[in-house]
Amino acid sequence: MEATHAQDHGHGHPTGLMRWITTTNHKDIGTLYLWFAFIMLLAGGCLALLIRAELFQPGMQVVTPEFFNQLTTLHGLIMVFGAIMPAMVGFANWQVPMMIGAPDMAFPRMNNWSFWLLPVAAIMLVSSFFVPGGASAGGWTMYPPLFLQGGISNDMTIFAVHILGISSIMGAINIVTTILNMRAPGMTMMKMPLFVWTWLITAYLLIAVMPVLAGTVTMLLTDRHFGTNFFNAAGGGDPVMFQHIFWFFGHPEVYIMILPAFGIVSQVIPAFARKPLFGYASMVYATGSIAILSFIVWAHHMFTTGMPTSAQLFFMYATMLIAVPTGVKVFNWVATMWRGSMTFETPMLFAIGFVCLFTIGGFTGLVLAITPVDIQLQDTYYVVAHFHYVLVSGSLYAIFAGVYFWLPKWTGRMYDEKLGKLHFWLSTIFFNILFFPMHFLGLAGMPRRIPDYALQFADFNALATIGAFGFGLSQLILLVVVLKCIKSGAKAADHTWEGADSLEWTHLSSPPPYHSFVTPPVVK
Amino acid sequence: MADAQQQNSTVLKKLIIVTVLMFGFGFLLVPFYKKICEVTGISKDKIAVSNTQMDPARWVSIEFDANVGKNLPWKFEPLTAHLRVHPGEFKQVMYRVVNTTNRTMVGQAIPSYGPARAGSFFQKIECFCFTQQTLKPGEEKIMPVQFVVQNDLPKDVHTITLSYTFYEQVKADAS
Numbered sequence: 001m002e003a004t005h006a007q008d009h010g011h012g013h014p015t016g017l018m019r020w021i022t023t024t025n026h027k028d029i030g031t032l033y034l035w036f037a038f039i040m041l042l043a044g045g046c047l048a049l050l051i052r053a054e055l056f057q058p059g060m061q062v063v064t065p066e067f068f069n070q071l072t073t074l075h076g077l078i079m080v081f082g083a084i085m086p087a088m089v090g091f092a093n094w095q096v097p098m099m100i101g102a103p104d105m106a107f108p109r110m111n112n113w114s115f116w117l118l119p120v121a122a123i124m125l126v127s128s129f130f131v132p133g134g135a136s137a138g139g140w141t142m143y144p145p146l147f148l149q150g151g152i153s154n155d156m157t158i159f160a161v162h163i164l165g166i167s168s169i170m171g172a173i174n175i176v177t178t179i180l181n182m183r184a185p186g187m188t189m190m191k192m193p194l195f196v197w198t199w200l201i202t203a204y205l206l207i208a209v210m211p212v213l214a215g216t217v218t219m220l221l222t223d224r225h226f227g228t229n230f231f232n233a234a235g236g237g238d239p240v241m242f243q244h245i246f247w248f249f250g251h252p253e254v255y256i257m258i259l260p261a262f263g264i265v266s267q268v269i270p271a272f273a274r275k276p277l278f279g280y281a282s283m284v285y286a287t288g289s290i291a292i293l294s295f296i297v298w299a300h301h302m303f304t305t306g307m308p309t310s311a312q313l314f315f316m317y318a319t320m321l322i323a324v325p326t327g328v329k330v331f332n333w334v335a336t337m338w339r340g341s342m343t344f345e346t347p348m349l350f351a352i353g354f355v356c357l358f359t360i361g362g363f364t365g366l367v368l369a370i371t372p373v374d375i376q377l378q379d380t381y382y383v384v385a386h387f388h389y390v391l392v393s394g395s396l397y398a399i400f401a402g403v404y405f406w407l408p409k410w411t412g413r414m415y416d417e418k419l420g421k422l423h424f425w426l427s428t429i430f431f432n433i434l435f436f437p438m439h440f441l442g443l444a445g446m447p448r449r450i451p452d453y454a455l456q457f458a459d460f461n462a463l464a465t466i467g468a469f470g471f472g473l474s475q476l477i478l479l480v481v482v483l484k485c486i487k488s489g490a491k492a493a494d495h496t497w498e499g500a501d502s503l504e505w506t507h508l509s510s511p512p513p514y515h516s517f518v519t520p521p522v523v524k
Numbered sequence: 525m526a527d528a529q530q531q532n533s534t535v536l537k538k539l540i541i542v543t544v545l546m547f548g549f550g551f552l553l554v555p556f557y558k559k560i561c562e563v564t565g566i567s568k569d570k571i572a573v574s575n576t577q578m579d580p581a582r583w584v585s586i587e588f589d590a591n592v593g594k595n596l597p598w599k600f601e602p603l604t605a606h607l608r609v610h611p612g613e614f615k616q617v618m619y620r621v622v623n624t625t626n627r628t629m630v631g632q633a634i635p636s637y638g639p640a641r642a643g644s645f646f647q648k649i650e651c652f653c654f655t656q657q658t659l660k661p662g663e664e665k666i667m668p669v670q671f672v673v674q675n676d677l678p679k680d681v682h683t684i685t686l687s688y689t690f691y692e693q694v695k696a697d698a699s
Binding site: 106107169172173176177182207210213215216219230245248311 | 531532535540542544546547548551564
């Protein structure tokens with residue numbers, strides 16, 4: 001509150017570039033996060049298109065095998081740490097203070113810092129393509145012993161991960177403090193919109209596991225340069241231990257990417273079904289259960305490393321258990337829509353697309369949880385299909401839903417509904433052309449991360465590449481929609497969506513004032 | 525206002541402590557992991573490789589002998605003169621050789637076996653007789669022989685004598 005107070009008598013805040021560099025306003029920082037994520041989405045997307053171009057036909061046509069490995073590695077790192085996570089933090093920055101009736105984030109200056117660390121890390125990652133030996137090429141999971149070899153780009157990757165980790169931790173601390181301390185009078189925990197709940201739990205996950213990731217990449221760094229032997233078998237270390245520590249971070253990380261998406265969808269569906277969210281309390285408990293379970297399933301990523309059967313059984317059953325709270329969520333969304341007065345504007349289309357396609361990804365996840373099946377499918381395109389169904393049609397679709405949902409609030413103008421719907425339908429059609437054939441490729445045994453393949457995989461790969469270029473180009477529609485909305489959209493009503501009931505719709509104008517809720521609203 | 529800020533910094537401090545603890549926990553996973561491997565018996569150190577080729581019911585005596593050719597004034601002796609082994613068992617013995625002259629000499633050891641037919645069942649894995657040995661004036665060398673007596677050694681052989689003789693190696697006409 002002190003910080004927003006300081007801003008109040010600074011109404012002549014800097015303009016132009018300095019406004020964005022020095023800003024401590026949660027709305028400005030949210031905007032920065034979202035634009036950064038969009039640029040990274042396009043960058044990571046270009047890498048993916050190069051991958052798909054090479055895989056269009058068997059044989060080597062477009063890139064060298066070494067460069068192909070760099071593409072898959074950087075595509076993963078950029079999409080996870082550069083696109084999905086910053087986009088979710090962008091939503092948190094814009095929405096959390098407005099939804100709980102707070103004037104700003106708890107630590108506005110730290111907020112500024114946590115954003116501006118991101119471009120530093122991104123530049124380091126992207127520029128590693130141009131150092132001798134090229135970018136990291138051992139996969140985004142950075143497994144030793146391969147990662148202990150290789151050139152300076154691996155050090156750049158380690159450093160970039162450190163910076164991204166610091167940024168995420170600061171963002172998470174900010175969000176937790178804001179939610180715990182700065183709710184408007186009457187806004188009890190169980191009255192918070194579900195998006196705020198999911199972000200609270202996500203932020204705790206971030207604080208718990210990002211330091212572990214920082215620790216394990218530090219071990220990689222000291223193994224590389226300072227004579228330690230954590231993972232170096234020749235010196236008494238164990239490469240498999242890296243996988244255990246990495247996935248101790250890595251599995252909660254996938255829920256860090258999906259829980260805020262659950263939150264967004266839980267805001268969008270009730271608004272367009274014009275019914276309150278079905279089973280609010282069970283949604284909160286389900287989110288918490290998923291978060292807790294995420295800490296005891298990590299070894300399902302490593303069923304082929306030679307674990308004792310008892311451990312394989314434990315991780316198999318624990319993984320399957322996660323389907324229960326996730327199922328609760330899916331049924332609650334469906335029940336919310338049941339007999340609602342539904343309309344199908346773009347945000348709702350993306351939310352329904354999310355529910356359908358994410359569930360397909362969830363089911364293939366259950367298939368992969370079965371140890372003997374996983375041992376067959378480990379490192380095949382089936383796995384690639386699985387995690388793109390949960391991350392693209394899961395997290396990314398929720399981000400799209402959220403952007404269309406809140407764009408009228410953020411800008412005060414309506415987006416072009418026709419173009420929005422076109423974006424949804426093209427994305428969904430091409431997405432399925434792109435990723436659905438990968439299930440068949442994986443079942444037939446096509447390995448991932450390999451630039452060439454046997455002839456019998458040619459047709460499905462050509463199909464997937466067509467889908468990839470269609471999906472990639474469709475995303476430019478989003479850019480057009482957003483720019484058109486900002487420049488020339490029709491004036492949006494304050495309460496744009498009649499079914500939405502959270503504070504930003506009921507208490508604030510569209511666009512909201514630069515400093516909203518300077519005097520906290522009283523809830524109920 | 526000041527009160528709210530106080531509350532915020534309290535939460536901040538707590539969360540920073542959690543962050544630092546979790547960073548430490550990442551490193552704690554290293555000994556933790558080793559301990560779990562040890563307790564559950566999947567530690568690689570614990571895997572004892574048993575020699576399934578060995579025949580523990582049978583003993584063979586090995587006598588080690590050393591001689592030098594008449595033109596080579598070297599001192600040459602086994603450090604172990606006698607050994608009892610099981611067929612299939614891996615063993616190593618050492619020989620000592622000293623050049624007692626005041627010039628650099630090159631020697632080559634030639635093995636022979638008694639009984640001679642045992643030779644084809646006496647498998648040398650490493651032996652100083654595989655290469656020429658160059659000794660400077662007064663130099664001393666301790667040299668290994670690693671061997672396995674094969675399981676199919678004829679039943680009536682109970683003792684094998686391994687005898688080496690060092691001969692001076694006349695400089696090969698390398699010109």
